[in-house]
Amino acid sequence: MSLTRQDVAKVGMLARLALTEADLERMTGELSKIVNFVSQLSELDTAAVEPLAHPLESRNVFREDVPAPSLSTEQALANAPRQDGSCFLVPAVLGESGAA
């Protein structure tokens, strides 16, 4: 099992990681090797095995709907690379659709 440069470039965009030609070259080789290694799991017949996403068996952990203090705006923005005192500033997001 190996990855192509196109695969790696596509994953780079999904992961929002800019890659240089050299990165692409190196990662294609490294990731192919790792993917090949982890592919040994396919030796195992797991058709009848339930996935285990989490080691805990806890269920139903809730908090009550009770307000807790928020941070001040100043604290919230303290680590922001760019901000205007009330909002985080990011490069224009024109023409892209948001969440939900």
Place this chain on the structure above:
Amino acid sequence: MQPLALSAVDLVAAVQQGELSAVACAEAFFDRIAAVDGRINAFLAVNREAAVAQAAAIDARRKAGKPLGPLAGLPVAVKDALCTADLPTTCASKMLEGFRPPYDADVVARLRRADAVIVGKTNMDEFAMGGSNENSAFGAVHNPWDLTRAPGGSSGGSAACVAADMAPVAIGSDTGGSIRQPAGLCGITGFKPTYGRISRRGLVAFASSLDQIGPMARSAADCALLMETIAGHDPGDATSLAEPVPTYTSLLNEPLQGLRIGRVAEHFGAGLDPEVAAGVEAAFETLKAAGATIHDVELPHAKYGIPTYYLIAPCEASSNLARYDGAHYGHRAEPGKGHRAETGKGYRAETGRGGGGAGEYVGGFDSPLVEMYCRSRAEGFGPEVKRRVMLGTYALSAGYYDAFYAKALRVRRLIQRDYLEAFTKVDLIAGPVSPTPAFKLGEKTGDPLAMYLVDMYTVGTNLAGIGGISFPCGFTAGGLPIGFQLQGPALAESLLLRAAHGYQQLTDWHTRRPALPA
């Protein structure tokens, strides 16, 4: 009184009884840090002024006859993966250089409430990804036993600072062995408790279903002391266990008579260094002499631990690290030259220039925002983090999820079943921590896969969500520590600490210190 020579248990007793001032204690460790850390690089931030002030306040309270916390005056080094409101929290990443969290991790808050003194933040592999501490953006940590060797990782700074007497105890985190492996390579005791035993709130997430905080110290007894403070339910972590916390220190001295210890054949196969094997076998004999019985057990899927771990952990990491995108905090790339090109309605950037003159970025960016994301992450993350983010993104992406991520979850179940089955026959499972003693810095950096294999005996614990402890069981001819590992069923913390303590009562490996003159 020489604070550097005292155990944590004795230090706290001395401070509480007024035999040693908290200030003198703190100063002694800060002096040691100043003297030796230039050679070790265990600390990313040192908190001398604030820590001494806090120590002075503790002394004043003692003089005023006010009660002191259970860790009064105990210097604690904290891995830089835990949030501290008064110190930067960087995870040894350029991405978080200078980042100051507005809150303390639950563990840090508990330590402060117990009157422990936070001495500083320790070096680590970037975002806890690595087994040698060479993946730090702020330089590798050097193993105090041999400065040309790696201390292990990812909690390499925490392990090295305890080994070099720069702190009596440290906090680490363990996702696939990151406490136990460096503890083993540095000759100290490292404890990874059951998943959920210690709150993860404020621990910068690497792989949320595997991450667990734990103590690193010179002895199991000191780990037990720390556990009584840092373990316990946190309503702010939905995965924290609501089980009561035993007084671990009071249970340490129960005899090991009748303890059934499993020896896993799979942990003595190919790749195991003969000196390590010999040291581990000798430890079995010691445990036997203490009254334990040794039984062969099987973990038939152990060999799938590494591939399983290197799918699940990167998948979770690819998501956990998505927040580092330059938008709200952390490193943001400056817009590159030639990126303002607009064609038609959409933004169509020219290719950018890679960080550090690495060459042109491939392709283009759809918008200034996407460009900011991609360049910030390219500049902020180191190679191993990028590799795992890429691997995880790939393994979760459409068309690959079932073959990789979902497959790994099924094998995870098989690995957990192996442990459950084994624990029907034995109380604890024992074996080596790592296949080799500390390796040379640079020895494995060119081969990611070789580096991944250093976790081969430790990842199973995390995949199964159980506890494990590692401690020294001998030295190689070259003077490097050999680590021994015990793994126990869920919530068997007392038993693990007791067994390690019992062993340490019969041996003195854990008391040996590297020759590291000030």
Place this chain on the structure above:
Amino acid sequence: MTAHANSAAEPYTIVIGLEVHVQLQTKTKLFCGCSTTFGSPPNTQVCPTCLGLPGSLPVMNRQAFDLALRAALALDCQIARFTKWDRKNYFYPDLPKGYQISQYDLPFSHSGQLEVVDPKGAFSRRVRITRVHLEEDAGKSMHDEAAGTADTRIDLNRAGTPLCEIVSEPDLRSPQEARAWLNELKLLLVYLGVSDCNMQEGSLRVDANVNLHIPRGDGTVAKTPIVEIKNMNSFRSVERALIYEAARQFEEWQATGAELGSAPKQTRGWDDPAGVTRGQRAKEESSDYRYFPEPDLVPVTVSEEQLAAVRGEMGEPPTVLRQALADRWTITPYDADVLVNQGRDLVAYFEELATLAKDGKVASNWMQQDVLRTLNERGGTIGEFPVRPAAVADILGRIALGDFDTSRGREIFAAVLESGKTVADVVASLGIAAVDDAELESLCRELIAANPKIVADVQGGKEQAAAGLIGQAKKKNPNVNPGKVRAMCLTLIKQLG
């Protein structure tokens, strides 16, 4: 089911499915204790968790889950006994963690339905609900278009607010039905206290999936590619956007013949002022959300007892209430519909009035002709309406006793509304005293004596001629009851005869 009148005229069927997001009425966010109050200054309701700071963790708000359960039960959904949350991974600056905590393969509920019946009988449609799930909202991006390339400002106050996503099957067959169904859904959710469904404040948002089924001459059906319409900020916009989009798709199909499956699903934004939908740029990788189970939360199991408790707190949903009102007070389904559509408080007002007046029909008439009309003119809520049910019942009681007639009653209603006085005070101040029988008899004798022609007509069998006497009686004394005048005059004329 009846086809909608409009669609019969068009050579195609419109097929519509809706995806609705409603904010749940909790005090705090889904995963942290920050307030959900709307309209606070930017970034004042944020904490490490909803800012997505390193090391922060979510813990589920119990009330949000209970409200979501309530919504799903009211939508007749199957409730999953075991449910979990998943991460939906994508990069956007209003999503500070880089993923949204949502539900993917095991939503807490599925397979429900909500029927909408047009009270005038134009249509009736049972719309299947695919699923209802609980997820977190994103923050807000604000961009000053006029400023051109300036930065976008991000406010994370809304980030982490609990949202219910309600997805319908493509069962709606006209824009009018879609609008009516949304009204019914909103009414239901407001009734149950699940959400305030305020579209202006963004607490209800709708996306629509639409395509056309066009019968061909040969008996086969052409299906146009499905388009998702976004950015509709009122139910009226939804209706208009769907009307526009149906026409646009038909035109496009006629021009290109493009059918479902020939291209990936397209997203179009509704431009309300222009009255058109516009294509939005597709991002090829954006649909690869790499969902996987959220490791920071534990799954939730729901027991029968818990469901029973939520059901118990729910109260009657609108459909049940409509039927109940019609049955309890023998009013028409149409009247019940009008009352119920005004909300739970108005229904309570009506029921109090009907109980006091012991007459649902009359109470319903007064609600619609007087209370609602006045309320609409004045504005405000029924809770603030100055004439309380007891006062209206007092007026109705006096009418029933014959103290005065309905039109006089309306004058009193208006006077009570204006003055804030009690009904008794208003009656007294208007000089409206009940006319006693002796007074009535002498008035009637006077009129009979003065109107021999009318008397003769009545004696000749034309009883309706007595109406002339009633008019004259009201002129002489406005307080007389017309029915009583008529009866008295007829009796007296018979005695003459």
